[in-house]
Amino acid sequence: MGRAPCCAKVGLNRGRWTAQEDETLTKYIQTHGEGSWRDLPKNAGLLRCGKSCRLRWINYLRSDLKRGNISEEEEQLIIKLHGLLGNRWSLIAGRMQGRTDNEIKNFWNTHLSRKLADRGINPVTHKPFCCNFSLQPKKDSKPELNSSIESSTSSRAYKKSQRNMKKQSTVMTGTCKRKKPWTEKGALMKKMDPMEKLSSRISDQSSCKPSSEMNPDEDKLKSQAQKLQCCSREG
């Protein structure tokens, strides 16, 4: 059957959100509440698809989000929860106050998986790497070069995919040749507007509730993890 993507409509904005769009969305949700994402853009006067609005709200505009760096405690909690739940980012985010699944997913992919790999721990299984580990190619990574791809080897996308493949192999094998240690550099690198920086600092200083105060229900999580394992994609 195949359903057309919700963003397929011609004339809808895509890509980065403008401050104006953010404001419009925030005001609308503050007035009308979340939900009815499909109708929201139309009602709010936004040239976006509902999906995009939902994502923007959940990942960026919600007032209960922390905007600062992920603390060491949060990091440990993520590792712990990932060990129990696997890549169920929304479930993990549900146990992390003020963090979104997207944020945790990004943090995992860019920091934690490497960190574990550097420690000789398989980030997927959370067990030490075995000696005869064989590198599996990425699920849908580019196959061997054909002429059309070859002709575009200079393209940005191609270069990037090559880089990513290389990057992944270093993660998987734990043989990263990075010159600098993995750091909190991201915070410096991230483009932040002044308001963002300010709110980041504020949330770091005041509203950052230690994750140790949270009390994840381990039994519940474990049973959930078992249940989820049954339908694990890895089969």
Add this chain to the structure above:
DNA sequence: AAAGAGACCAACCGCGAGTGG
């Protein structure tokens, strides 16, 4: 100074689950 490599993250895409008619 320029080019290449690597890091980060916002946003997109496709799919499955859930739900109501």
Add this chain to the structure above:
DNA sequence: GCCACTCGCGGTTGGTCTCTT
């Protein structure tokens, strides 16, 4: 039970930045 639809999730991509050579 089937179909059409919405919502939410996880994987992936692309833009932009810094660092290294």
